[in-house]
Structures are given as structure tokens and as C-alpha cells.
Amino acid sequence: MNTHTLTLLTIVAEALLKDRLIHEVRQAGAKGFTITDVSGEGSRQRRVSELLGDNIKIEVITKRETADKILTVLHKDFFPRYAVVAFMSEVQVVREDKYL
Amino acid sequence: MNTHTLTLLTIVAEALLKDRLIHEVRQAGAKGFTITDVSGEGSRQRRVSELLGDNIKIEVITKRETADKILTVLHKDFFPRYAVVAFMSEVQVVREDKYL
Amino acid sequence: MNTHTLTLLTIVAEALLKDRLIHEVRQAGAKGFTITDVSGEGSRQRRVSELLGDNIKIEVITKRETADKILTVLHKDFFPRYAVVAFMSEVQVVREDKYL
Amino acid sequence: MTLFQMFQSNICSPMVLAFAFGIVCRLIKSEMAIPRDLYTSLSIYLLFALGLKGGVELSHSPWQQLILPAVVTIALGVITPISSFLSLRYLGRFSIADAAGIAAHYGSVSAVTFIAAEKFVLANLGEGSVAPFMPTLLTLLEIPGIQIALAIGVLGLAKSKRDKDSASGVRASDAAGPSLAGVWHELLTARSMVLLVGGMVIGFIIGYEGYASVKPFFDKGEWMFKGALTLFLLEMGLVAGSRLADLKHAGAFLIAFGIAAPIAHGALGVYLGSLAGLDAGSCTVLGSMAASASYIAAPPAVRMTLPEANPTFYLTAALAITFPFNLLVGIPLYFRMALAMAGH
Amino acid sequence: MTLFQMFQSNICSPMVLAFAFGIVCRLIKSEMAIPRDLYTSLSIYLLFALGLKGGVELSHSPWQQLILPAVVTIALGVITPISSFLSLRYLGRFSIADAAGIAAHYGSVSAVTFIAAEKFVLANLGEGSVAPFMPTLLTLLEIPGIQIALAIGVLGLAKSKRDKDSASGVRASDAAGPSLAGVWHELLTARSMVLLVGGMVIGFIIGYEGYASVKPFFDKGEWMFKGALTLFLLEMGLVAGSRLADLKHAGAFLIAFGIAAPIAHGALGVYLGSLAGLDAGSCTVLGSMAASASYIAAPPAVRMTLPEANPTFYLTAALAITFPFNLLVGIPLYFRMALAMAGH
Amino acid sequence: MTLFQMFQSNICSPMVLAFAFGIVCRLIKSEMAIPRDLYTSLSIYLLFALGLKGGVELSHSPWQQLILPAVVTIALGVITPISSFLSLRYLGRFSIADAAGIAAHYGSVSAVTFIAAEKFVLANLGEGSVAPFMPTLLTLLEIPGIQIALAIGVLGLAKSKRDKDSASGVRASDAAGPSLAGVWHELLTARSMVLLVGGMVIGFIIGYEGYASVKPFFDKGEWMFKGALTLFLLEMGLVAGSRLADLKHAGAFLIAFGIAAPIAHGALGVYLGSLAGLDAGSCTVLGSMAASASYIAAPPAVRMTLPEANPTFYLTAALAITFPFNLLVGIPLYFRMALAMAGH
């Protein structure tokens, strides 16, 4: 299979940010995303899941620039205030145009 | 730890394809897989999750040729008809023989 | 975005190991983790999920040495006795210090 | 009671109001949601309870009475998908796949519409006014219509592809979907079917006596069932509400179809029912069954076998148009038809 | 009955014991957990049932009686968040965000405390001793307090930032949170609000007659509701139990506040209630509402809009201190106050 | 009633049929499934209800009566895991880990078998024919058998490893599992234990009076409990059905063991019960407890501590052989034994 390299951006955040994060992902121009219910612990030691919901993971396959755009928004508006982590890696896809 | 490089193939698809996709994964010779319930949106704008179920994610660690075999089947039988995306990346494992 | 490279360690294991694995992850010095409920099949053909629970996936972003430490414990105490797989890949993060 | 009074009393039942409430929640963009597992649990409970009661009733009703009604029910299961397909394809100019996909839904039956119709008749004519074997007919009507419509769709697509291929001289890969045999197995062993039939068999074995100890838990006449139904209809309202925005994509023809088809099929059901010797109450229920569109069994089967059909069309028509139409207007209407036919 | 006997009978109810049981489970580090979907299902059921009954009662009670009590309820919704903020900020030396976040919880109301208070009054004074429109007041009290506290917090933070900026000469980026208008929509369409109001509207429409068929399923006086409440309180106990360890982070002032605030607000509620002409039973319930701290509607709203506030403070205070205090001590106390005020 | 008639009436109960229905669903490869959270909710409800009722009963029964039955129950908890281990290891030639793993299941007890036995006795001998403290015995029997079998397994494995090491001269790494102390904590605070004991304590405190208000929700004699049990047994049937295919891997010895062990342990339980002065009904229940194999508490404990034991063996034996055997044949059999011993 002939493949193309794209960026997989993964965001893990507290669940109540779901709608706002989806909005930012769309805003930045991503064509799709996949969401998973997860739980977790990090440096913020948030033990509030019962009443505030657990975490969600949002995965976005997109080109590097779009991922960067999303990261910039996260950096500015979300990282300082909420429990959010984000990371990127490279993935191989078959139908590149589907994601651009 | 001494590690070996293998391919991680990730498939995200509508949930009712679960049994058929597992069948294809096994058929191609993969030794195992991990399944997660997810939801998502893509270019097909399917808003049918309540009555047709959400998406699933299938992850398969295997050698590149097996992943290619699965991708070929997806490309032929699934991509044109169903809401499915797939992508690959490289991962490091300790016990290579477990996956071959 | 200026990014740093870290290791993403992914562990898939039978659910009843959850507390023990979290303990090992913390013990090795990781600063956080994300857990997902998953199901799956592997070489052990464990068909016990109804009464013993399904699998969990634990994802840890950390430096390579810490991941190696966790893998060593898995290799010694878990791989031989339980249904567990683990693999690593590289990811790009923005705030490196958060994970160290 | 006038037809209008009937509408009114029908609209003010907790179940209909719960459905409306669900729709409103979506219209005001509330985050309100019923947990997935609660929804599944309620549907397991309702279908099993339905089958159980049906089996108990069957266990002491003479089998001969069942034959004619069963025959007309199967006739409805053959006629309604075909009539739906033809009007959608040739009047509505839908593609083969879309026409067949929608037809599969209207050829099958909605269990909640069945329950609502039965409740309506019992409220108006009293205990005993609906034949005990109606759940059996429900089971008979569930599958054939889906299969017939799917066969039409799959064969039609194959033919149109062969035509294209022979025109272009190229042979397209036949991206094989699941076999029709696979779909039979799928439908016969689907959760809804298995619960109805399983409940029926258990009910038949335990009879009145064994049923007594669990009757308050499962019986349709009891408040437990009614409470569960109220919550289930709240969820149905939520789902229907999130489909309302799709009505504009559905187009005027589909909206008209979603109202005209139930009226036509409902009238046919009432008529065939009376031919088979059913009383007015049972005719109403049979008419409502024929008029209803499946939204539990049909969607996954159609999605699997005819992925070319657009889900927006069939889901919106079945759940956002025909289901509320039947609940509010259709059932009282078929009831009037049945009374008229019985000479009242 | 002496105050002590009241405490005793209160403590030995299955609901209070289930709450205690939940706490014990966490203390002995048991893996015991209530499935998330069961918790959500129970809360949907309880809130909808609460609204439904309230609506049914409203449907045959004269509206004029509601006006004065509604006015004092809204007064409570304005006073309690401000009194909470001021004491937390200036006596307790909490940061603006923390003080406002906690105040949002104490300005709103806990539905389970409401139910417990009503049960308590009915058990002591009998049927009819609580005004039928109390659930309406519950709905009125839910939101204003949250909004007022959030507004105080957001405006206070903005001001302190402007002060800092003008001092340093640098302009910080204003990492925009959601707008207050967004929060209004969020709160008005939140699950708990929608279920209460939706249930109330449905109850109002169906009235006594329509309610009869689902009463055993939904009514607060029936065992179904009590059983569901018992399980819900078990879960509340589990959550509270896992917060107990946080009491040491909360600090002595917050613990004192978690006990003093409900007493003060409860007394105020009882007093305003009697001013508005409510009888002793309804005064007790109004006092308990004012005394209670929200732990369903408030936490997500505060987390969203004031992420600077530390959740450990507001969750621990509301659920691990004030809720059990009201359940065990507060309600009987407000009851004595109400009786005293009524001249008994 | 002859033994045969008893079997027949037993088989036709809704619960047994629901179990059979679950098995059939798996045999026809239906997608039918009970949502995980519903399953967990049902088991929470059933165990808590069981404990609650037990506690209420205890609150007004003289403690001295409990002593002898408690002693023989603990004796059963010591004897049955050892007898199981010995026959599996030396007659069945199972590995140490497998023999100990299976023995842990047969040394403990199945709560659903307990309920079924009690229902059976009450149906045949009427109200009051089972001692009120039986749920207490259930609690006593749950854990010791698991611990004893695990200790046998862990010590046996350690010894066989030492033997191998000293033979080869190499010292294997001792891949440390959880300590037995850890397992004690795990078992004592496991959900099933905590619910039984917690329910019992609450029941003991509230007594008859407090129980009255929630009795219809929780009581074993009420339809709510029976309905929940029916759904739970449907799920058990689904799980057992998916294990049937494993019977061929289990081998003839294990199948024979799965039938012979309950008969032997059941007879012993009946005998010891009558020695302890229990009446025929209670002896039947004690025998059924001894005969039953745990499939809720034991599997995770064994998997955790003895991962070398093959789950296919213990799960298949406990759930696909012994559980249905007891449900259909065992309970009536122990009942005959108990009657015979009582001289009927």
C-alpha cells in the first residue's frame, strides 16, 4: 500500500471541555476526530471525577500545520487553566486527501 | 530493554462492522488485537449513532506485510461503502515473536 | 510550536491488574497516565471477560529511561504470568517539564 | 368520544408527553441524555415483557384462531415493503438503495407503536378488546419486510451495475457485502427478535400460574411497565429531536411519504384484519403495526447490507415523521377505521 | 419527640444508613462502586419524579399562594451566595476564585437534601404538612445563586488582573473562558434543570388523573422512589467517603464554614418562609433548601467558568461536610426552629 | 410430591427458564447481550437485598441458636476446598495450580444458588421453613474456602519450585504475586462481601419497622426481587452458554467432578446441618450452599493470586456444570436428603 505521512494529534482533557475542544478542532480546519472516554491522573492530582466527569481523549489526524494551530490555541486558552495534555506523532494513511 | 520495531495498525469504523473487521484481521494472520468503544465525526457526517451504534477502534500490532494485507482488504471492500479510517505507525515491542 | 520528543508507553492488560500496574507506573517515577477500558484477544485466548472483567489500556508519557524501568518490571513480574502486552513509540510534546 | 377528544386524551398521556419532552430537550440544545446502558436495559425489558405476556396468553388460546390472522400478517409483510419501494423509486425518484432502505423500515414494525396502539384500544374498549395472540403477529411481521426490501435493493444494485459494466466494457470489483443468508441469521438472532420469541416461549411454558409471581414486574397493564415505557419514550424523543434538523435534507416527498404510507398501510391492515375475522380492537392494532416503521431491527440490517442507502433518509422518516404521526394521529385514526368497518 | 429522639430516628432510616455505608466502604478501601450509568439513571429518575409530582400538585393549587414564597426564595438565592462569598473572602482569606466557587455551591440547592427534609417533615407532621409548590421553589433556587457567585468571581478576577497589569505595565492575554451568557444556557438546559422543569410541565398537564397510572413508579411516597433513593445515597456516601481524606487540605475554616453557613442560611430560610406565610413544615423545607449546598448543578458550572477555583475546596465542603451535616443534624434543627417560630 | 414432580415444577419456574434462554441465545450465536452496567446493578441490588433481609431477621432472632450452625458452616468452609483439591490433584491429575484454583471455587458459595434453594424450600414447605440466620451463614462460608485453597496452591507451587531449584542448582526469580494478606483485604472488601455485610448491618439496625418502607423494593418474597433475579439469570445463562464450548477442553474428569462434588458436599452439608440442629428446610439450604461453587468472589481472587491456574477449568466447572446441575437436580436432591434425615 502506498501511504502518506500525516500528524496524529492526541488531546487528553477533562470531560466537560468536550464541546469547546471539538469546536477548536473544527475551527482549526481538521476534517474529523475520534473521541474516547478515558480516566487518568497527572500533575494536577484532580480527584474530582465522580462529580465532574472523567477525561476524554480526542484524536485528530491532520496535517502538521493544523495540529500546530490547535496546539497554539490549547497553549493559550487551555493549558494554563484546565487539566489538559496534548502530544503529536506521525502516522501513515492511505487516502491522504480525506484528511486535508 | 532490547526492543524490536513492528507496525501498529489502527482502524476506526462504525460499530456494526466489528465482527467482519475482526474476521479480516484474523484472516490476514494477525495474532491479536485490542478494541475500544469510541465515537467520532469525519467526512461522512454520519449522525446516526443512537440507532446504529457508535464507532469502534481496532488496534493491531503486527508486521508491516500483515498490516498491508489488512489495508488492502479495507481499501477494496470497506473504504468505498462504510465509514472507516485506518492508519499505521511504528512501535517498539519487547517480545517480537508474540506478534508474528 | 516548539516540541520535545518523549516516549509513549502503552500497556494492555487484564483489568484486575489495574491497581498493581498503576502502582508500578508511579513507582518507576512517571508523572501521570491515562486509562481506557478496552477488550481484546491475543495469544492467550483468554475468554473470561464476563466474570473476570475485560482489559485496560494504560498510556504513559515519560522519558525513555522511565519507560524502560516499567518494561523491566513487566518483563519480570507480569509477562510470564498474566495477559499483558506493552509497546513504545515516540511522541512530540510542548511542555516537556510536565512529564519529567 | 369524538375523534378530536381521542386525540386530546391520547396527547395528554405521560408517554406521549415524555416523547414530546425529549424532542424539546433537543430543540433547546440541552445536554440531557439517557445513558446508553439504561436505553439498552429498557429495550431488553420491554421486548422481553412483551413476548412473555404474549406467550402466556397463547398458552390458553385455541391455535386455529391464529391461522387466518397470521396469513394476513405475512401478506402485509410482503405487500408493504413492495408498495413502499415502488412509490419511493418511481414517484419519489429515490435511488435504488435509498428506496429499498426506506422500504425495509416500513415493511417491518415498531414495537413501541404496537404497545401504544394496544394501550389506546384497551383504554377505549376495555379489558379483553385485543386478541391475545397479537404479539405473535408482531413477531411474524418483524422480519419478512426487511428481507424483501433488502433483496430488492441488493438485486437491483447488482443489475444496474451489470448494465453499467456491459455498457462500459469494464468489470467493476464486486465489493462483496454480507450474504443474504448472513443477514437472515443476523435478523433471526438479533436482540429484539430473540427477546420477543424467547419471552414468548417462556411465557407459553409457565402459563398463567408461573406468570403470577412476576406479573407485576413484567405485565403491560402494571405501572412498572408503564414507567419503563415513559422513560423509553423520553429517549425516543431525544433521538427523534436530534433528527428534526434533518427534515430539510429529507425533502418534501419523504415527509409526505412518512405520513401517507402509514395511512395507506394502516387502512390496509385494518381491512385485512377484518377479513381475517379480527374484532375492531385487534384490527386497530394490526393496522397500527402495518402503518408503523421499524427503527430498532431495520436500521442495522440496512446499514450492513445496503450501505449505499443514506441513513439520514430512513432514520428521519421512520423516527421523526412516521413514529410521532402514528402516536398522535395514526392510532386514533385506525381505530375509527376499525370501528367503521365493524359497523359502529 | 425531643430533638435527640428526632436525630436518632433520622439516623436509623435506610437512606441515612446507606449514605453511612458508602462512607465506610471508602474508609476500608473497598473496591465497591456503583456503575456510572446506574448513578446517572437514578439521578434522572429522582429528578424527573420530583418535577412530575411537583407539577401534578401545582395543577390544582391556587397560583396566588405561590407569589410571596417565590419572592423570598429568590431573595435567598441572592443573599446566600453573597453572604458566603463575603465570609469566605474576608474572614476565611480565600482567593477570589475559591471564595466565589464555594459560594456558587452554597447559593444553590441540593435536591436530595430537599427530599430528605420533606420526608422528615411528613414523617413528623403527617400528610399535607408541606406545601404542594415546594418543588417549584426548588427550581427557582437552583440557578440564581450559581450565576451571582460566578459573576462575582469572574468580575473580581478581571479587576484584580487589570490592577496587576496597570501596575506592571504589561497586558496579560485574557485567556477567554466561556461567556456568562454561555453559562446561562448551560445551566438552564443542564440535565437536572431540564428534568425538574420538564417533569413539572408534564405533571401539570396530566394532573391527578393521568398521574394515577404511573404514580407507584414515580411517587415520592412509594417504595420504588425510596428504594432508588437508598441506592443513590449509597453512591453519594461513596463519593463523600472518597473526599474525607481531603478534609485536612480543606482547613479548619472551611470545616467551620461548612457547618456554620447551613445553620445561618437555614435560620434565614425558616424566618423568610414564615414571613411569606408558609406553615411550619414548608418553612423547614425552605430552610433546608437554603442551608443546602448544590453538588450536581454547581460543580461543572464552576469548573468551566472559574477553573482557577480549587475543586477540592468546593466539593469537599458541599458533599463531605454540609450534606451529611444537614442530613443528620440540620434538618431536625430547622424543624425545631420552624416549630418555635410557629409558636409550638 | 415425587422427586420427579419436584424437578418438573423447578424447571418451569421463570428463573430457570431465563437461565436456559440465555444458554440458547449463545447456542444460536445471537448477538443478545445484557449491558455490563445492568449486570453490575442487578448484582449490587441482589446482594444488598439479601444482606438487608438477613440483617432484619437477625435483629429479632436469639443469638445462641446461631452458634452451632456457624460452627458447622465454617467446618464446611474448611473441608470442601481440601476435599476438592485432593480429588482434583490425585484422582484427576490436575496441576497444583489448577487443582487449587478449582478448589477455591468449590470451597466458596454461590449466592444465586442460595436464593434458588431458599425459594425452592419456601415453595415446598411454606413460610418460616428456613431459619432467619441463613444469610449470615452464607457470609461465613464465602471466604475461608477461597483462602484455604489459595494457600494450598501458593505454598504447593513454592515448594515444587524449591524442589526444582535445588535439583538444578539454579535459583529462579520469584515473580512475586500479591501477598496472601493483600488477598485477605481484597476478599473482605470485595463488592459482594461488602454488600452482604453492609446490608446485614443496616438491616440489623433498622429492624422490622424501618424495613417496612423499603420492603417491596428489596424483599426476596416480592416480585421486584424476582424480576431482577430473572434478568440476572438470563445473563448467567448467557455467560454459561458461552462456556459450553469449553466443556470439551475441560475433559471427562472435570465434568464428573462438577456433578459428583456438589452431591458429596451437598450431602455433607445436609448432614452437618442436621447435627447442628437445623430443621429440614435450613438443612436443604446449607447443603445447597456447600454444594455450590462460587463464580463471583472466587474467579478474580484466583486469577490474581494463582494466574498459573487455567481459567477455562474453574469457570467452566463452576458455571457451566455445577451451577445448572444444582439449579435443576441438586436442590431437589438435597431437599429429599434433608427430609429423609428428618425422618419424613
Ligand SMILES: Nc1ncnc2c1ncn2[C@@H]1O[C@H](COP(=O)(O)O)[C@@H](O)[C@H]1O
Ligand atoms: N504523563 C502522562 N502520561 C499520560 N497521560 C497523562 C500524563 N499526564 C497527564 N495525563 C493525562 O492528562 C490528564 C490531565 O493531566 P494534568 O493536567 O497533569 O492533571 C490526566 O488526568 C491524564 O489523563
Ligand SMILES: Nc1ncnc2c1ncn2[C@@H]1O[C@H](COP(=O)(O)O)[C@@H](O)[C@H]1O
Ligand atoms: N481526521 C480524522 N481524525 C481522526 N479520526 C477521524 C478522522 N476522520 C474520520 N475519523 C474517524 O473515522 C470515522 C469515520 O469517518 P468518515 O468515514 O470520514 O465519516 C469518524 O466517525 C471518526 O471516528
Ligand SMILES: Nc1ncnc2c1ncn2[C@@H]1O[C@H](COP(=O)(O)O)[C@@H](O)[C@H]1O
Ligand atoms: N497483536 C496484538 N495487537 C494488539 N493488541 C494485542 C495483540 N496481542 C495481544 N493484544 C492485547 O493484549 C491482551 C493480552 O494478550 P495475550 O497476553 O496475548 O492474551 C489481548 O487481550 C489484547 O487486548
Ligand code: NA
Ligand atoms: Na410496517
Ligand code: NA
Ligand atoms: Na443553599
Ligand code: NA
Ligand atoms: Na461450596
